[in-house]
Amino acid sequence: MKNAKVQTLAPRPIEPAAAYDNAHQISRDLLQHIELQLDRMIPPDNKALRWTHVWALNLINAQLSEVAALVDETNGMRN
Template sequence: MNKVQTLNAQPIQPAPAYENAHQIARDLLQHIELQLDRMIRPNNKALRWTHVRALNLVNAQLSEVAALVDETNNARN
């Protein structure tokens, strides 16, 4: 019978994964900010109700994200 040799596994720490996820979140926020700056302006004659609807959907989703971040921060304190 052959003996199987294993390595001593080191426990995985959450800090590197958290740091990576944090940087991704910041990159996404920067991208959103740039895209918001490029959106149609209120005085543009091409502005339609579909633009209003889209921006309201964005705001609703961002509100959910803000609430999740608030909840996460309160859980850590």
């Protein structure tokens, strides 16, 4: 079989719809997870509340703000 010719199939064009739909669902799952975790965070009247909690929440807000801006930009909206 030294001279056997290998036959290959022509590649099919890749459509973005399935990948987009999957990525969109992952985003929604992540948002739901974030919402659940925010609901579980320490309440402001808890005596164990420390400045590290404030720092963490401010960091979360800064990162979520960047995500919100990216979503706005992707949707063609500018603040």
